[in-house]
Every structure is written in structure tokens, then in C-alpha cells.
Amino acid sequence: MKQPAPPTMIPFADDSASCTLGGITIENGTDSIAFYGQANLTRDRAGLRTAQDLLAFLQSVVNCLASTPDLPAAIKPPSHKGGKVDNPFM
16 A cells, blocks of 8 residues: 655745645644644554654754744743624625
8 A cells, every 4th residue: 555645845945735644634824833633653654654654744844943043032831813704695
């Protein structure tokens, strides 16, 4: 069984790219990268490949952050303003 290729996203490059890796969805953003879902790393070649792909992507995130000059100590999380939305089904 052929394994999917590891993510080729460039960390923090845009606000629209996403991919799924072993059941984990990764959403790129210019200020943050979101990970959600669930993956099982099985003790076999497929689990090893998934772990290596996750590690490679996380290493690219670390490299990007480490090479960013004047990296701030923290940024404010995005504000999610609640409000009333018209019902599109009415």
C-alpha cells in the first residue's frame, strides 16, 4: 500500500492551505497553524511513515520559527466576534 506524501505546505505562508496526515488535519495560517483530529501511530511501517511525516512537518515549523528575526514572545489569539447571523434556510 502506497503511503501519501508528507505535507508540502510552507508554514505560516498563507491562510488557506490545509492537508490531512494520518487522521490529523493541519490548517496553515500566517499567525498560527492549527492541528486537529486523531491519528494512531501503529507499530508497523505505516505507523513509522506517519510519524516521520508528522516529525518532518513539525521540524519545518520549528525551523521557520527559529529563523524568524524579532519573534515576539506571544501574539494575541484571533478574536472571534459572536453575533446574529441570518438563517439562510428561511
